[in-house]
Amino acid sequence: MGHRDGVDVEIFSGKSMAVDRSAEALARGAFGEAAPRTAEDPLAWPDPRAVRGKLIAVEGIDGSGKSTQVYLLKRWLESTGHRVFFTEWNSSDLVREATRRGKRENLLTATTFCLIHATDFADRYERQILPLLRAGYVVLCDRYSYTAFARDVVRGVDPAWVRSLYSFAIRPDVTFYFQVPVDLALLRILARGERLKYHEAGMDLGLSTDVRESFRIFQSRIDAEYRKMAEEFGFLVVEATRSAHAQQAEVRAAIQKRLDLPSFRWNSPE
Ligand SMILES: Nc1ncnc2c1ncn2[C@@H]1O[C@H](COP(=O)(O)OP(=O)(O)OP(=O)(O)O)[C@@H](O)[C@H]1O
Numbered sequence: 001m002g003h004r005d006g007v008d009v010e011i012f013s014g015k016s017m018a019v020d021r022s023a024e025a026l027a028r029g030a031f032g033e034a035a036p037r038t039a040e041d042p043l044a045w046p047d048p049r050a051v052r053g054k055l056i057a058v059e060g061i062d063g064s065g066k067s068t069q070v071y072l073l074k075r076w077l078e079s080t081g082h083r084v085f086f087t088e089w090n091s092s093d094l095v096r097e098a099t100r101r102g103k104r105e106n107l108l109t110a111t112t113f114c115l116i117h118a119t120d121f122a123d124r125y126e127r128q129i130l131p132l133l134r135a136g137y138v139v140l141c142d143r144y145s146y147t148a149f150a151r152d153v154v155r156g157v158d159p160a161w162v163r164s165l166y167s168f169a170i171r172p173d174v175t176f177y178f179q180v181p182v183d184l185a186l187l188r189i190l191a192r193g194e195r196l197k198y199h200e201a202g203m204d205l206g207l208s209t210d211v212r213e214s215f216r217i218f219q220s221r222i223d224a225e226y227r228k229m230a231e232e233f234g235f236l237v238v239e240a241t242r243s244a245h246a247q248q249a250e251v252r253a254a255i256q257k258r259l260d261l262p263s264f265r266w267n268s269p270e
């Protein structure tokens with residue numbers, strides 16, 4: 001493995017790549033083309049239990065405050081000198097155009113909606129999340145497979161099928177579930193001056209012709225799925241009606257308790 005100032009990341013080709021220390025640079029797409037999984041055996045799937053990094057996910061309905069909390073967590077970890085990488089749902093360049101067109105022209109069925117998001121996830125998982133976990137990063141995910149388990153099931157996809165579709169992905173070490181009443185989430189979204197997005201409001205399901213009412217119905221159903229999953233997957237439930245500051249204190253305390261943070265510092269011994 002080569003070595004420079006930064007930390008080297010072994011990618012699936014077996015080559016290594018010096019990585020810019022800033023997570024922003026990585027998020028801009030520091031990773032190249034997809035490569036065989038390991039140099040020795042292109043079909044071998046890296047053992048997820050062997051990863052040195054830790055995986056943290058945030059989940060909850062739209063407007064619950066996930067991005068606010070994960071951003072504050074990221075800045076805190078970075079400013080205290082830790083190896084951090086951030087990735088968010090539905091952000092892969094690979095399928096962006098297909099997703100955009102499918103949504104804009106209302107072409108997506110429950111199945112294609114599910115598969116297109118799974119492809120987006122798999123692309124980021126194989127080229128970013130897993131390599132960085134192997135390189136010993138704390139990887140922060142703004143939404144993980146649980147978003148699919150909630151949304152796709154509400155859209156009519158079989159719960160067991162969507163779980164098996166994502167079974168290649170390792171379980172996060174900690175999944176925060178920001179629990180908030182739908183009406184408060186709606187108020188927060190409207191307060192930021194944005195219009196409700198068609199698919200986030202579930203308008204494609206024909207639940208109501210009123211976009212706010214559709215949002216309420218759709219997000220309530222999603223929240224019901226999250227509540228069931230909280231037990232199934234051991235989410236760490238955060239009471240998300242509170243101030244951002246109070247929640248962040250709880251999030252940081254949980255991370256400090258569950259992760260050996262000093263081992264993720266840039267200057268920590270390998
Ligand atoms: N604890 C809080 N109290 C009041 N407002 C908040 C709180 N947390 C976040 N907000 C505000 O609520 C809005 C939604 O927050 P945020 O974008 O973090 O939610 P989200 O869960 O990421 O939503 P989405 O799923 O749509 O991406 C933002 O304008 C944010 O500034």
Ligand SMILES: [Mg+2]
Nearest residue numbers: 066067068142
């Ligand atoms: Mg967000």
